[in-house]
Amino acid sequence: MMKKYLVIGNPISHSLSPKLHNYWLKQNNIDATYDKIKLEEDGIKEIIEDIKKQKIVGCNVTVPFKKKVIPFLDRLSFQAEKTQSVNTILFEKGNLIGHNTDIVGFDKAIKALNFNMKDKKILILGAGGVVPSIIYALKEMHVLEITISNRTKQKAEDLKILFKNLNVVEWGNFSEFDVVINATSLGLNNEKINLNFSNIGKNKLFYDVIYNPAETSFLKKAKELGNKTENGGAMFIYQASEAFKLWHGIEPNIDNETIKILTDE
Ligand code: ATR
Numbered sequence: 371m372m373k374k375y376l377v378i379g380n381p382i383s384h385s386l387s388p389k390l391h392n393y394w395l396k397q398n399n400i401d402a403t404y405d406k407i408k409l410e411e412d413g414i415k416e417i418i419e420d421i422k423k424q425k426i427v428g429c430n431v432t433v434p435f436k437k438k439v440i441p442f443l444d445r446l447s448f449q450a451e452k453t454q455s456v457n458t459i460l461f462e463k464g465n466l467i468g469h470n471t472d473i474v475g476f477d478k479a480i481k482a483l484n485f486n487m488k489d490k491k492i493l494i495l496g497a498g499g500v501v502p503s504i505i506y507a508l509k510e511m512h513v514l515e516i517t518i519s520n521r522t523k524q525k526a527e528d529l530k531i532l533f534k535n536l537n538v539v540e541w542g543n544f545s546e547f548d549v550v551i552n553a554t555s556l557g558l559n560n561e562k563i564n565l566n567f568s569n570i571g572k573n574k575l576f577y578d579v580i581y582n583p584a585e586t587s588f589l590k591k592a593k594e595l596g597n598k599t600e601n602g603g604a605m606f607i608y609q610a611s612e613a614f615k616l617w618h619g620i621e622p623n624i625d626n627e628t629i630k631i632l633t634d635e
Contacts, residue, residue: 373402374425375617378417379432382408384558384582387430389631390610394622402427411438418442421461428617429459430610433499433555443468453502454532458613469616472503475609477510482604485575487511493547493570494518495588496554497525500579504553505533519543521554546571550592552578557586572596581606581632603632 377387383406391404409417414435420426431439436455440446443456444465450456456468480487490513494501497520508516517537520526526538542565544550550570556563557580567576576592581602589599607624614622622628 373400373427375402375404375428375430376417376426377404377406377430377432378409378414378435379406380408380410380434381558382406382432385432386582386606386632387432387610390607390628391614393628393631394610394614397623398618398620400618400620409435411435414439414442418466421459421466424461428461428613430613431457431459436499440468442466449473449503449506452532453506455499455502457503457609458616460616469613470503471609471612471616472500472605473507474612475605475607476504476507478608479600479602479604480507480511483575483600487513487549489514490548491546492516493544493550495550495552495556495565496520497522497529498553498555501529501553502532504551504579505529505536509533513549517547542566544569547574549575549577552576552580552586552588555580557583557588560587562587563591567591567595570595573598575600578602579605584633603629606632 377385385406388404388406395402421429436457439456445467447469450468450470453470455470458469458471460467492508492513497518505516517539518526518529519539519541521541530536547570574597576589576597576599578586578589579602580586584601592599607628611622
């Protein structure tokens with residue numbers, strides 16, 4: 371039987387994971403398929419059962435389930451444990467194991483930019499699924515300080531349970547920063563981001579985790595103000611590449627064709 375892989379999330383229509391993984395599966399002559407499924411929370415259990423039975427070989431997890439899948443798993447990798455966030459599930463010697471490849475994804479994306487995060491002042495917008503992974507990666511890069519601003523302030527405060535030394539500010543209340551990261555879902559459906567970034571200064575790095583659409587209103591605004599910008603495309607490709615390695619033991623090719631998969635939409 372053809373091996374089956376999945377990404378689960380809600381919403382899921384924007385995910386390009388199937389396109390990317392299917393491209394790599396074909397390139398490596400692996401007889402398998404990779405699909406996306408939109409789930410409600412009560413659907414997690416059934417998917418997990420299917421992985422245990424190996425009807426599904428492996429699974430990627432996206433928002434809003436990165437934390438919610440954890441109670442169903444037998445073991446977590448060190449980084450998944452530290453961030454309480456799982457984006458890749460594999461089945462190994464009878465155990466369901468949760469991994470976090472978003473951390474490596476973000477790390478490699480920043481390194482590919484040749485941007486030195488050391489001693490930088492960072493502002494993160496949002497406190498959702500991917501934020502613990504970004505904080506973890508930033509701390510490893512020895513940034514100077516991390517500030518979180520989220521519409522629902524309490525969710526930003528809650529991140530202090532996982533990480534020491536976070537600053538939390540009111541939504542939209544910004545001073546000067548070296549790097550601003552949009553980790554909200556604002557822009558996924560081309561919504562405008564109604565925030566004033568003019569206090570942040572010029573020549574900063576504005577990074578958006580969103581990769582589809584390629585240019586959100588956050589990045590557009592940042593550019594207009596004279597900043598360097600980057601979308602989440604590389605992070606997305608690197609997290610997928612790391613998941614591919616975990617499942618198939620092969621490091622997939624990242625070339626112009628791979629990057630075209632994200633821009634072809
Ligand atoms: P989840 O919150 O379920 O983990 P997510 O997509 O990872 O899902 O997170 C969505 C993020 O985008 C949250 O930080 C959310 O803010 P809230 O915590 O206040 O919900 C943020 N977000 C989504 N829509 C937004 C909007 N219209 N304005 C501001 N922030 C928004």
